[in-house]
Amino acid sequence: MDILLPVILVFILGAAVGSFLNVVIYRLPAGLSLIYPPSRCPRCHTRLKPYDNVPVLGWLWLRGRCRYCRAPIAGRYPLIEFITGLLFVSVLGQFGGGIEMLGYWLLVSWLLVLALIDLDTLTLPDPLTISGLCLGWGFHAALAYTQTQTLSGGLAGLMTAVVASIIGLWLFDSISVLGSILLGKTAMGGGDAKLAAMLGAWLGWQGLLLSTFLAAAIGAFGGVGAIALGQLDRQRRIPFGPMLVLGALITLFYGNLLIQAYLGLFLPPVS
Structure with a gap:
């Protein structure tokens, strides 16, 4: 009770x-x-x-x-x-409880809104992605400060989040440019890169990469299955934001377990 x-x-x-x-x-x-x-x-x-x-x-x-x-x-x-x-x-x-709970309540709320708006309108509004990005920076700065009780610790947490955001922005911009060259048309919207930057701020670069991998896997298997069942037109544009959000939610709750399981495939067990 x-x-x-x-x-x-x-x-x-x-x-x-x-x-x-x-x-x-x-x-x-x-x-x-x-x-x-x-x-x-x-x-x-x-x-x-x-x-x-x-x-x-x-x-x-x-x-x-x-x-x-x-x-x-x-x-x-x-x-x-x-x-x-x-x-x-x-x-x-x-x-x-504590700051992690409050911060991740904000994150899941932002992610739900972004996923549904992208499904409805094929857009990821800047006011949401940019505010979510700034909140992620602030969250990790505050979290690092509470853990270290030093200003330098808070600044280190902020810089780590900023660097992860830059990695997310560069990664998705690179994917967009390469995909556009290969496909001969726009491969990814600019909002996806901003969402990736936001996820980097909240989940770190490792969490960002795992979220991206999971989103790509979800998109690939889900898209192939929907096409095979006749539920999806090959020419229809599919929003990537909801898949990235789903990958981020899986990473938030199970990311550490998945990363450890992956590393366990290549690293020898510790005796």
């Missing part, structure tokens, strides 16, 4: 954050205010009551339809709230 209560509270917090993320995903690409007007039905524009906005449960209570005009409400909204709640709980379980 002592463990269950914090988990429930963190899930509720995450689901509430997920409700706001839905607003960001819908309004930011449209250039709308994130604050005004308050939540309303996109069809009849009636302002929703507070009890209609309860994460996950509100959608279930309304049976997926607007209370006023009965227009269907996409099931993606409660799904994002539920996933955000699960991610918040997973961060709590992986990193415990």
Whole structure:
């Protein structure tokens, strides 16, 4: 019971954050205010009551339809709230409390928004990637400072994050240039490079490389499978951001285990 209560509270917090993320995903690409007007039905524009906005449960209570005009409400909204709640709980379980938990709550929130916006619009907005990049720098500077209790330690953490961001930017710019030459058309959007820089800031260069490898593997296997099943047109542009986000989430929670397993294939066991 002592463990269950914090988990429930963190899930509720995450689901509430997920409700706001839905607003960001819908309004930011449209250039709308994130604050005004308050939540309303996109069809009849009636302002929703507070009890209609309860994460996950509100959608279930309304049976997926607007209370006023009965227009269907996409099931993606409660799904994002539920996933955000699960991610918040997973961060709590992986990193415990403190600055790491708070920082990685921010990271998973940013990643979810970026992935869904890229799926919807094939864009990765600069305000999100650049702010996420700066937050990653600040996070590692603060984390290193709390661990060393020295200003030099904080600066070292900041520089490590900055260098990893530069590696991510250069790596994806190089991939984009090479791919464009080989394919004769634009191979990758500029937003992907900025997202890679952001991931470098948060996950370090090793985490960035692992995230990129996982994203490429997910894209390759998923794309081939979708084409084989007739679910995807070969000429259709596929956003890479969601795959990179999925690779980053796997790296966040299992990156150390995967890297150790990989190194164990080549390094002799320690006797």
